[in-house]
Amino acid sequence: MMRVQITKRTANVRPRKKSRPRHIHVLKNLTFYLPLLVLTLLVFTAVFADVLAPHDPVAVSMQERLLPPAFMEGGTKKYLLGTDQLGRDILSRMIYGSRISLSVSLAVIAITASVGTVMGIVAGYLGGATEALLMRITDISMAFPPMLLALLLAVVFGPGFWTVVLALSILGWAPYARLIRGETLKLRYTDFVAQARINGASSLRIMVKHIFPNIVNSLIVVITMAVGMLILAEAALSFLGVGVPPPAPSWGYMVNEGRSVIDRAWWISAFPGIVIGLVVLSGNFLGDWLRDKLDPRLRQL
Amino acid sequence: MMQNRAKTVLEVEGLRTSFFTRKGEVKAVDGISFYVREGETLGLVGESGCGKTVTGLSLLRLLPEPAGRILDGKILLDGIDLLALSKKEMRAVRGKVISMILQDPMTSLNPVYTVGEQIAEPVRQQQGLRGEKAREAVIAALRLLHIPSPEVRLRDYPFQLSGGMRQRVVGAIAMSCNPRLLIADEPTTALDATIQAQYLALFKEVQRKTNVAIIFITHDFGVVARMCHRVAVMYAGKIVETAPTEVIFRQPWHPYTAALINSVPRLDRKVERLYSIKGQPPSLINLPPGCRFCPRCPKEREICREREPEARQVGSEHFVFCWQVS
Numbered sequence: 001m002m003r004v005q006i007t008k009r010t011a012n013v014r015p016r017k018k019s020r021p022r023h024i025h026v027l028k029n030l031t032f033y034l035p036l037l038v039l040t041l042l043v044f045t046a047v048f049a050d051v052l053a054p055h056d057p058v059a060v061s062m063q064e065r066l067l068p069p070a071f072m073e074g075g076t077k078k079y080l081l082g083t084d085q086l087g088r089d090i091l092s093r094m095i096y097g098s099r100i101s102l103s104v105s106l107a108v109i110a111i112t113a114s115v116g117t118v119m120g121i122v123a124g125y126l127g128g129a130t131e132a133l134l135m136r137i138t139d140i141s142m143a144f145p146p147m148l149l150a151l152l153l154a155v156v157f158g159p160g161f162w163t164v165v166l167a168l169s170i171l172g173w174a175p176y177a178r179l180i181r182g183e184t185l186k187l188r189y190t191d192f193v194a195q196a197r198i199n200g201a202s203s204l205r206i207m208v209k210h211i212f213p214n215i216v217n218s219l220i221v222v223i224t225m226a227v228g229m230l231i232l233a234e235a236a237l238s239f240l241g242v243g244v245p246p247p248a249p250s251w252g253y254m255v256n257e258g259r260s261v262i263d264r265a266w267w268i269s270a271f272p273g274i275v276i277g278l279v280v281l282s283g284n285f286l287g288d289w290l291r292d293k294l295d296p297r298l299r300q301l
Numbered sequence: 302m303m304q305n306r307a308k309t310v311l312e313v314e315g316l317r318t319s320f321f322t323r324k325g326e327v328k329a330v331d332g333i334s335f336y337v338r339e340g341e342t343l344g345l346v347g348e349s350g351c352g353k354t355v356t357g358l359s360l361l362r363l364l365p366e367p368a369g370r371i372l373d374g375k376i377l378l379d380g381i382d383l384l385a386l387s388k389k390e391m392r393a394v395r396g397k398v399i400s401m402i403l404q405d406p407m408t409s410l411n412p413v414y415t416v417g418e419q420i421a422e423p424v425r426q427q428q429g430l431r432g433e434k435a436r437e438a439v440i441a442a443l444r445l446l447h448i449p450s451p452e453v454r455l456r457d458y459p460f461q462l463s464g465g466m467r468q469r470v471v472g473a474i475a476m477s478c479n480p481r482l483l484i485a486d487e488p489t490t491a492l493d494a495t496i497q498a499q500y501l502a503l504f505k506e507v508q509r510k511t512n513v514a515i516i517f518i519t520h521d522f523g524v525v526a527r528m529c530h531r532v533a534v535m536y537a538g539k540i541v542e543t544a545p546t547e548v549i550f551r552q553p554w555h556p557y558t559a560a561l562i563n564s565v566p567r568l569d570r571k572v573e574r575l576y577s578i579k580g581q582p583p584s585l586i587n588l589p590p591g592c593r594f595c596p597r598c599p600k601e602r603e604i605c606r607e608r609e610p611e612a613r614q615v616g617s618e619h620f621v622f623c624w625q626v627s
Contacts, residue, residue, distance in 0.1 A: 192408060192409055214412070
């Protein structure tokens with residue numbers, strides 16, 4: 001029997017004539033490399049914030065309030081992106097702010113993705129009353145207005161890191177559960193699951209060993225897209241004043257702070273705003289790219 | 302005959318399996334009895350929806366729940382009633398004592414694992430083998446099914462293999478724990494004719510080597526002629542005739558069996574038109590009171606419509622359920 005080697009690339013793309021130069025490859029996949037660069041930079045910044053930030057993000061300097069960015073008239077090299085009402089360095093605050101954005105999103109993703117996946121697989125595989133119950137809970141969760149619930153939680157528990165995480169997680173698992181249940185339903189009736197049962201595998205084993213690995217792709221795509229959405233949600237909560245409380249620098253909070261002086265000092269709101277947009281966009285692009293790459297229809301079964 | 306002295310592996314008595322649907326009770330298998338011996342292949346033949354697959358699934362107690370239920374009967378495997386086992390005990394039987402091969406090799410393998418990992422799973426789980434010993438068992442299973450260079454092949458993913466190879470791998474999984482009984486549910490239907498012939502020959506060889514009892518579910522009398530020692534013909538949830546293969550081809554007693562054999566296209570006979578059985582099988586929800594085949598039977602009589610026929614022995618291991626025999 002001849003061994004047939006079909007890889008993803010040779011199967012789906014025209015055979016390459018010669019290996020293309022590297023820079024062309026990068027240019028053609030700009031929607032992948034650019035977002036990847038942005039997100040890598042974000043992680044790097046968050047990890048090395050101490051080293052990168054030129055100033056203390058919470059150091060107040062009343063003599064240097066509302067300084068414009070360095071490239072504008074009146075700006076100094078000392079504060080590249082200017083200062084806010086209290087004379088704090090915008091750049092340093094943004095660098096430290098990446099930590100909050102990233103840690104909130106990662107914590108929320110860890111919680112929502114695990115809860116949603118477990119709920120989805122259990123509901124999809126076991127079916128019957130279990131499925132009905134879990135899916136009704138999911139429906140109810142999806143019917144709640146998330147921002148209102150977050151505000152309520154902030155009032156009850158007081159603003160803080162874990163309040164934000166809780167507020168975003170408490171409803172955030174539902175879309176995962178929906179998606180994973182759908183994927184599980186498809187897999188539940190496949191022959192390889194039947195074959196596993198014939199070979200004496202328990203339900204738990206089938207869910208963990210046979211169903212889960214087959215839905216990882218979809219999960220990765222959704223998680224990537226969720227990063228952007230969660231950074232946005234965290235910013236929104238901070239903007240409303242119920243995020244991680246000051247003086248900790250959070251991007252959404254910075255946008256909010258700049259609001260009152262936006263006619264005189266636009267940079268306070270603008271720079272964090274631009275970064276939020278950039279990161280969210282990167283997450284979405286990367287998610288799209290991954291979805292195309294991991295699409296099971298494009299995979300050789 | 303040597304076969305008659307071989308030990309009986311499986312004995313099924315009065316098995317009844319129904320599906321409870323919104324429209325009513327579907328009597329998919331309605332009181333069937335049969336047995337299989339060591340090293341013997343029993344062909345389970347019949348048209349679509351006659352209960353062949355449900356019979357296979359019932360033996361493993363893997364009916365789709367909660368609709369499907371075994372209502373009555375005994376399934377004795379080496380004298381142990383499988384219907385009396387707990388769920389956990391039953392799980393230990395599956396894959397180890399009884400295994401099953403499904404129809405479509407394209408979908409019976411999990412796309413995310415290598416062939417080796419998939420064969421190793423029942424080996425590890427059911428036999429408790431680990432590491433090098435598990436690897437040896439996997440290679441032995443691949444060898445048994447004549448998969449060339451097994452040490453290399455076990456690192457392949459299913460998508461890298463052809464249909465015939467995949468079905469061999471499925472066979473290797475089924476045989477990996479040396480089961481007593483193998484249920485093969487139309488394993489060759491999805492393969493093309495030459496591969497099919499190869500596969501059948503392979504199974505005969507596997508059976509000679511391991512002495513496994515095989516229940517071969519099929520609708521193809523050609524496959525039956527090649528593979529099976531005995532045949533049980535099913536119609537609408539009942540066995541209508543059971544006999545040694547060479548006998549049933551020479552002298553089918555039941556009109557349904559005769560009609561089935563008649564409708565197989567043959568190269569050695571010239572016919573104007575291929576024979577076909579008129580009518581449709583009865584609905585399994587609303588069964589006629591007498592013989593189930595009677596509305597389509599060319600030889601129907603008064604009694605056929607009123608009472609169900611009982612088993613009559615017409616030869617050595619040859620039983621017929623038909624009124625015209627008595």
